[in-house]
């Protein structure tokens with residue numbers, strides 16, 4: 001991918017013994033995520049179901065925006081479309097000024113790998129790999145060499161306060177610790193966009209707060225754009241905007 005001046009990836013610089021550190025990016029109103037007239041119809045045989053109707057939205061770079069709404073209102077469907085995992089029935093999605101709905105399958109998969117960090121409710125860590133190996137593997141998948149991957153994975157575990165648990169297997173970690181490792185893994189390769197589906201749902205209050213604070217810092221101090229599906233009203237305090245879905249329609253507020 002060609003780095004643009006507004007992309008936090010361009011703020012990567014090498015300081016202190018070859019360890020990459022992110023400098024804060026000045027706040028701009030560059031749009032990082034945009035959806036234009038998105039419709040999604042699920043078809044099962046003769047039956048069809050309209051899950052999303054004419055969704056339009058814009059998320060500026062450095063924002064934390066939440067997708068909220070009742071069960072079945074279309075939150076996960078919309079997040080999946082915005083992340084390029086699902087193709088909408090109609091409409092377009094622009095990520096970092098690129099129309100991802102026009103990319104080939106291969107180009108889209110490469111774009112996702114380079115630009116989006118995913119965080120899931122269930123952590124999705126490899127159970128047989130240590131915390132460090134889970135992050136390292138993600139770096140290698142993104143093209144980092146083995147040697148650099150270890151250094152950078154340790155750096156990322158440091159960012160989420162998990163260096164001391166680098167050698168632990170997921171089963172030896174609490175839910176909050178697992179989610180912090182999953183966040184470190186999502187940050188592998190320094191993606192400018194973070195997309196999360198219920199990142200605090202499986203966590204107790206204390207761990208949930210720690211994860212929310214981490215996501216806030218990523219947006220406000222590191223210029224990452226964070227979009228997440230959540231039912232967690234605590235996150236509303238740190239959000240720039242709450243997008244509310246009802247029956248597949250975005251409510252204007």
Ligand SMILES: Nc1ncnc2c1ncn2[C@@H]1O[C@H](COP(=O)(O)OP(=O)(O)OP(=O)(O)O)[C@@H](O)[C@H]1O
Pocket residue numbers: 042043044049051069070071072073074075076077078
């Ligand atoms: N593959 C599918 N085929 C048919 N219908 C689907 C499919 N996936 C989702 N739906 C339907 O689309 C609607 C939106 O689902 P979605 O999972 O996006 O909702 P949600 O708001 O994320 O719900 P929850 O909060 O319960 O996870 C629901 O009515 C669901 O049954």
